[in-house]
Amino acid sequence: MATVFSNDIVPAPGTRSAKKPPFTVSFNAFIVAVMSIAAVAVMYRSYQQFFALSKGLDATSVDFATYWLPVFRLELPVLFGAGIACWSYLLLTRDKALEKVTPVVELKRYFYLTMWLVAYSFAVYWTGSFFAEGDGMWHQTVLRDTPITPSHIVLFYACIPMYLFFGIGSFIYAMTRIPAFCRGISVMHVFAVVGPFLIMPNLGFNEWGHAYWLTEEIFSHPLHWGFVMLGWAALGLPGVLMQILGRMRELVPVVFGSRGDL
């Protein structure tokens, strides 16, 4: 593979001390994050199964106010609050000496960044596929009465903040802990995070259109194309992975040595 290197901060291969401790990366937080995303998704889907068709058909009903509005009122501050807390933590605990990061630490941080991206992708799956087509099912079965439906309460106001948590988190993590991502802003990382992020404000256009223009839920209608084009920004993720991969190819021989050193 043709690769261009500029070894400006990478020590020469083979300089690793023989007594260095083994390279380790903790997967605990990653496993907790992925399990949490899955648990939240299953919990929401179960709640829909039990209370959507029985208590959520009429936004003006007492049942709706009892079973669904509290979920809506609770999830937004909780999810965005958790996001702001996490992003603030990442920013405040940033590495203030990024120039002096050792190859071992840098390699570990690339692993952690990749874990952030996996968690982000996992959250995008539940939003873009699982609950999005669930919303299609809802509209084909029930139609819409207001923008706040049992389907939208999960898809728009829970799933989107959930992937924003991980998307923006990955961006702040990279910028505050990895030299290459701090030195220059990765354009593809911006695409991969900001594109899906803009789906949230695009909801305004979608709901405006459905409220005044087109109440029927024709999925291929241009009203939905904003979501589509912003979803295309997910293609930026391979660009981020390419950047990670390129740098890891430099770091791995330095951290682990090469066959010739054995």
Place this chain on the structure above:
Amino acid sequence: MNDISVAKPNRDGRPRMKKETVIDVAGLTPDAAKWSRIFDFLVVGAVVTLFMGAMHLHVMLTVGDWDMFTDWKDRQYWVLLYPISAIMFPAALQAVFWTYFRLPIGATVGGVLLLLAVWITRIVQWHVWAGFPFSMMLPSVILPGAILMDVVLIVCGNGLFAAIFGGWLFGFTFWPANYEALALAYMPVNFHGTMASVSDMVGYTFLRSNMPEYLRIIERGTLRTFGGQVAWISGAFSAFICIIMHFLWWNLGVAMSTVKFVPNGKRMLALMGMKAPSATKAATASALPNTTLLPLA
């Protein structure tokens, strides 16, 4: 051992295919190989889940109406539009996999991920939640066309021919690839003295909120046959557009997987204890990223 050819043969004389031989070629130590493999798994996790979500969202909101129910799978617009939309992400994935890794699997990966994502929702959402029967919600299948597209890429070895021949095959084979599953739905039946299809009957039984049918763009042809030539005509037109779509999305895939940076501001760099590069160094691309991965020659 630095070359795969010097690996000891097996008892039957065939070359030994062990992990060590691959490691030798890559020049990795066992530890490095282990962590490299862990990284691979993480990347697979990211790619699979992200593109399941992104592809499904894209297809759902561009041609999802025709895909949801068998009685909306008409011969005019479903056969025409579905492949045009569904080829986009597979073409981009094909570009990424081929350009950087020489893996001719991108389109097939895209087809599998889309089918997997759609089936999960058809079962868990449509069937379990609302009780729609499976016979009514069979998803469209793009896998045969995607495999052909990858085969063309292997044979021809470049994106342009993959677009011209692979893209064409992707569009043209969509109808026959789906016909097997839907053949029964196209059977004519007598419904209160009027000719209808089996899928029409299923549709009359399971009403949906967006009916009546005139609210959507269902076919308005004059040659109303059950299947027949009109589907092939739609397929041929679709195949033509698929060539263009493949070309566009192949290049988009390459562009989006390219490493690009914008210089960070002095204040932001200072926050992280980094020094701003000099004016001349900042002007060069090498001052920004540590590494750039170039496409394979």
